[in-house]
Amino acid sequence: MKDFIFYNRTKIIFGKNTQQQVGEELKLAGAKKILIHYGSDRIKKNGLFDQVTKSLDSANIKYVELGWVVANPRVSKVREGIELAKKEDIDFILAIGGGSAIDSAKGIAAGVYYEGDVWDFYEHKVIAEKAMPIATILTIPAAGSESSSGTVVTNEEIKRKKAFGSPLLQPIFSILNPEFTKTLPDYQTACGASDMLAHVFERYFVATKNVDVTDRLCLAHMKSIMKNARLVLENPNDYDLRAEIMLAGYIAHNGWLDVGRTRGDWASHIIEHELSAEYDMAHGAGLAIIFPAWMKYVYKENIARFELFAKEVFGIDKTGEEGVLLAISKLEEFYKEIGMPRRMSEANIENPDIKKLSSQASGQGTIGQFKELTKEDVEKIYELAK
Amino acid sequence: MKDFIFYNRTKIIFGKNTQQQVGEELKLAGAKKILIHYGSDRIKKNGLFDQVTKSLDSANIKYVELGWVVANPRVSKVREGIELAKKEDIDFILAIGGGSAIDSAKGIAAGVYYEGDVWDFYEHKVIAEKAMPIATILTIPAAGSESSSGTVVTNEEIKRKKAFGSPLLQPIFSILNPEFTKTLPDYQTACGASDMLAHVFERYFVATKNVDVTDRLCLAHMKSIMKNARLVLENPNDYDLRAEIMLAGYIAHNGWLDVGRTRGDWASHIIEHELSAEYDMAHGAGLAIIFPAWMKYVYKENIARFELFAKEVFGIDKTGEEGVLLAISKLEEFYKEIGMPRRMSEANIENPDIKKLSSQASGQGTIGQFKELTKEDVEKIYELAK
Numbered sequence: 050m051k052d053f054i055f056y057n058r059t060k061i062i063f064g065k066n067t068q069q070q071v072g073e074e075l076k077l078a079g080a081k082k083i084l085i086h087y088g089s090d091r092i093k094k095n096g097l098f099d100q101v102t103k104s105l106d107s108a109n110i111k112y113v114e115l116g117w118v119v120a121n122p123r124v125s126k127v128r129e130g131i132e133l134a135k136k137e138d139i140d141f142i143l144a145i146g147g148g149s150a151i152d153s154a155k156g157i158a159a160g161v162y163y164e165g166d167v168w169d170f171y172e173h174k175v176i177a178e179k180a181m182p183i184a185t186i187l188t189i190p191a192a193g194s195e196s197s198s199g200t201v202v203t204n205e206e207i208k209r210k211k212a213f214g215s216p217l218l219q220p221i222f223s224i225l226n227p228e229f230t231k232t233l234p235d236y237q238t239a240c241g242a243s244d245m246l247a248h249v250f251e252r253y254f255v256a257t258k259n260v261d262v263t264d265r266l267c268l269a270h271m272k273s274i275m276k277n278a279r280l281v282l283e284n285p286n287d288y289d290l291r292a293e294i295m296l297a298g299y300i301a302h303n304g305w306l307d308v309g310r311t312r313g314d315w316a317s318h319i320i321e322h323e324l325s326a327e328y329d330m331a332h333g334a335g336l337a338i339i340f341p342a343w344m345k346y347v348y349k350e351n352i353a354r355f356e357l358f359a360k361e362v363f364g365i366d367k368t369g370e371e372g373v374l375l376a377i378s379k380l381e382e383f384y385k386e387i388g389m390p391r392r393m394s395e396a397n398i399e400n401p402d403i404k405k406l407s408s409q410a411s412g413q414g415t416i417g418q419f420k421e422l423t424k425e426d427v428e429k430i431y432e433l434a435k
Numbered sequence: 436m437k438d439f440i441f442y443n444r445t446k447i448i449f450g451k452n453t454q455q456q457v458g459e460e461l462k463l464a465g466a467k468k469i470l471i472h473y474g475s476d477r478i479k480k481n482g483l484f485d486q487v488t489k490s491l492d493s494a495n496i497k498y499v500e501l502g503w504v505v506a507n508p509r510v511s512k513v514r515e516g517i518e519l520a521k522k523e524d525i526d527f528i529l530a531i532g533g534g535s536a537i538d539s540a541k542g543i544a545a546g547v548y549y550e551g552d553v554w555d556f557y558e559h560k561v562i563a564e565k566a567m568p569i570a571t572i573l574t575i576p577a578a579g580s581e582s583s584s585g586t587v588v589t590n591e592e593i594k595r596k597k598a599f600g601s602p603l604l605q606p607i608f609s610i611l612n613p614e615f616t617k618t619l620p621d622y623q624t625a626c627g628a629s630d631m632l633a634h635v636f637e638r639y640f641v642a643t644k645n646v647d648v649t650d651r652l653c654l655a656h657m658k659s660i661m662k663n664a665r666l667v668l669e670n671p672n673d674y675d676l677r678a679e680i681m682l683a684g685y686i687a688h689n690g691w692l693d694v695g696r697t698r699g700d701w702a703s704h705i706i707e708h709e710l711s712a713e714y715d716m717a718h719g720a721g722l723a724i725i726f727p728a729w730m731k732y733v734y735k736e737n738i739a740r741f742e743l744f745a746k747e748v749f750g751i752d753k754t755g756e757e758g759v760l761l762a763i764s765k766l767e768e769f770y771k772e773i774g775m776p777r778r779m780s781e782a783n784i785e786n787p788d789i790k791k792l793s794s795q796a797s798g799q800g801t802i803g804q805f806k807e808l809t810k811e812d813v814e815k816i817y818e819l820a821k
Contacts, residue, residue: 052450064438269655292436
C-alpha cells in the first residue's frame with residue numbers, strides 16, 4: 050500500500066430543506082459579503098434562489114450575484130467573477146448548481162488573489178497559494194466537485210478544457226438536498242451517473258499493486274451507481290432514489306475510494322476533455338463514449354483487474370478475454386439503457402479530427418498510468434470510439 | 436434516506452516512518468506542551484517513543500508523559516491524567532497506542548476543562564462544551580478511535596464500562612504506521628479484527644429503510660475485514676496485509692459507512708461492555724461471543740437484511756431461516772479460525788451472573804433499534820452466549 054495523507058474538510062449537510070441553513074453556516078464560517086455564482090435561472094424559477102437570499106438576509110450576509118455559468122464552464126466567466134469579487138469586496142463564494150457552477154467558483158476563488166491571468170493555474174504555470182473560501186448548494190449530482198479539490202474549465206478561445214487542484218479549493222461546506230434534483234431532465238441525470246461511474250473507474254483501474262479494502266469499496270460502489278441510475282430514471286420523483294444517486298456522486302469523488310492507492314488513471318478524463326471542448330458535449334456523455342474504448346484498448350495490461358471487475362460488477366464467471374469483453378459490452382448496454390451515446394457517431398460527431406484531438410490530449414508526453422498512453426495510443430482509442 | 440450532517444476533521448497520515456512527522460504536525464496545530472499518554476512500555480522497547488520525542492525536540496515542543504493505560508481503560512487513570520495536565524499546563528494530548536490509550540486521552544481532554552468528576556460525562560449527566568485537542572499515533576488497529584468522536588472507559592470501583600461522544604473529541608490528526616503492528620500478538624490482531632467487523636455490523640443491521648449505497652459499502656467492507664484478518668494471521672510480517680487491516684479499522688468507524696443511516700444498533704456493544712467490565716476480557720473477544728447470539732435472537736425482525744448479508748458476505752444463495760442460520764454459523768467458524776472465543780465458556784467464564792449483567796446492560800429502558808431489547812431480551816441473548 051502506498052503512503053498517503055487523507056484530509057477532507059468539507060462539511061456535508063444533506064437532506065430536505067437544508068438550503069435554509071445556508072445563512073447560519075456562512076455566518077459560522079465568517080462570511081460577510083458573498084458572491085452567489087450559479088448556472089441557469091432554473092434556481093430562480095423553482096424558488097431555491099429566494100430561499101437562499103432569505104436565509105442570507107436573516108444572517109445579515111450581503112451578496113452580489115453572477116449567474117449563467119454554462120456546461121463546460123468558460124474561463125471568460127471565471128475572469129468576470131474575479132473582477133466582480135474584487136470590485137465588490139467579496140470574502141466568500143457560494144456556488145449553486147452542478148459541477149460547472151462549482152468549478153467556475155473554484156477558479157474565481159483561486160484567481161481573486163492572483164495578479165496574473167487565472168488560466169495560468171489551469172496551464173500549471175503557477176500554484177495557488179491562497180484561495181477565497183467557497184461553499185456549495187448542489188443541484189446536479191455528477192461531478193463530485195462539492196467536496197473535491199479540483200476544477201475543470203474550458204478556454205473557449207483556444208478550445209481547450211483543463212484541470213487543476215488544490216486543497217485550498219475544497220468547499221468549507223456543501224448543502225445537498227435531493228428534492229432539487231427531482232426535476233432534472235433524464236439526459237442530465239444519466240450524464241451525472243456516467244460521470245460518477247467514471248470517477249470510480251479512474252480509481253479502480255490503476256497499475257500499482259491493488260489495495261483490497263478500497264478495491265472492494267470501488268466495485269461495490271460501481272454496482273450501486275448502475276443499479277440506482279436505472280431505478281431513478283424509472284422513478285424520477287422518488288426522493289430516496291434521488292438521495293442514493295446524490296450520495297453516490299459525493300462518495301465517488303470525495304477521496305474515500307482511493308486512500309492508499311495511486312492517484313488514479315485519469316487518461317479517459319483527459320481524452321474526454323478534448324472531445325467536449327471541441328464539440329461542446331456533456332462530460333458524462335463523452336465519458337460513456339470514451340471509457341469502453343479505453344477499456345478495450347488497455348485491458349491486456351492487467352487482465353486480472355478486469356476479470357475481478359467483470360465478476361463483481363456484472364456477475365460474469367468467465368475469465369480471460371471472453372469474460373472481459375463481455376463485461377465491456379454489458380457496460381455499453383448500461384450506457385444505452387440510460388440514454389447515453391456509446392460512439393461519437395451516436396452523438397452526431399461525424400469525421401472527428403482525431404489527429405488534432407490526440408495531439409492535444411497527449412501533450413508533450415504520455416497520459417494515464419494503468420497503461421501509459423502515447424499520442425499513437427490515444428489515436429487508436431479515439432478510433433475505437435468513432 | 437435520513438437527513439444527515441457528515442464532518443470528520445481528522446487528518447490521517449498513513450505509512451512508513453510517518454511517526455517522524457509528529458513534531459511538525461503538532462506545531463502546525465499550535466501545540467506548545469503536550470501530554471504523551473500511552474499503554475505499556477512496548478513503545479519504549481521498540482524505539483517508537485524515542486523517535487517521537489526526537490521529533491518533538493526538533494519542533495521545540497515540551498512534553499510530560501503518563502503511561503500504563505490498560506485494556507478496558509480505567510477512569511482512575513483518566514483522573515490522574517486530568518490532574519497532571521492541569522498541573523503541567525498542558526495544551527495538547529498525544530495518545531500512543533490502541534483504542535484504550537486513545538479513549539483514555541479523550542476522557543482527559545474533556546475532563547481537564549470540567550470542574551466536576553469526569554465520570555459525569557460517561558453517565559451522560561453533563562455534555563462536554565470544551566475539550567483539549569488530541570492527536571494519536573495508532574499502534575493497534577481495532578477500535579477506530581483514531582478518527583471517531585467516542586470514548587469508552589471502565590469505572591473499576593463499580594465495575595461499569597460506559598461511553599460518551601462529542602465532535603470535540605475527534606483527533607486533529609492521527610498517524611498510522613503499519614510497521615508498528617507487525618509484532619502484535621495474534622490474539623490482539625484477532626481481537627482487533629473482531630472489533631472492526633462488529634463496527635460494520637452495528638451500522639449495517641439497522642431497522643430503518645436501508646440505504647443501498649452504504650449497505651453495499653458495509654457488506655464489501657465485512658468481506659475485506661474477514662479476508663485480510665485470515666491472511667494477516669498467516670503472514671504477520673507482511674506490511675501490505677498489516678496496512679489493509681489498519682486501513683480497514685479506520686474505515687469501519689470513521690463515519691463513512693453510515694452516512695444517511697440511523698445511528699446504528701449498538702445493542703451488542705452495550706451487552707458486551709458489561710461482560711468485559713465484569714470479567715475484564717478483551718472487547719473484541721467479547722464481541723465474538725455476543726454478536727452471533729444477538730443475531731440468532733433478532734434475525735426474524737428483518738430476515739431480508741440477514742439474507743442479503745448471507746448472500747453478499749458468505750455467498751449463500753439459500754434464503755429464509757436456513758440461509759440465515761448458515762451465515763451465522765459461518766461467522767462463528769470465522770471467529771474460531773482467528774482464535775476468538777464464541778461462547779462465554781470458551782473464555783473461561785463459568786456461571787455468569789446473567790441477571791446482574793442484563794439489568795446493568797438494559798438500564799431503565801430498552802437498548803438497540805434493529806430490535807428494541809428489554810431486560811428479558813438481553814437475558815436471553817446472554818443465555819445464548821453462555
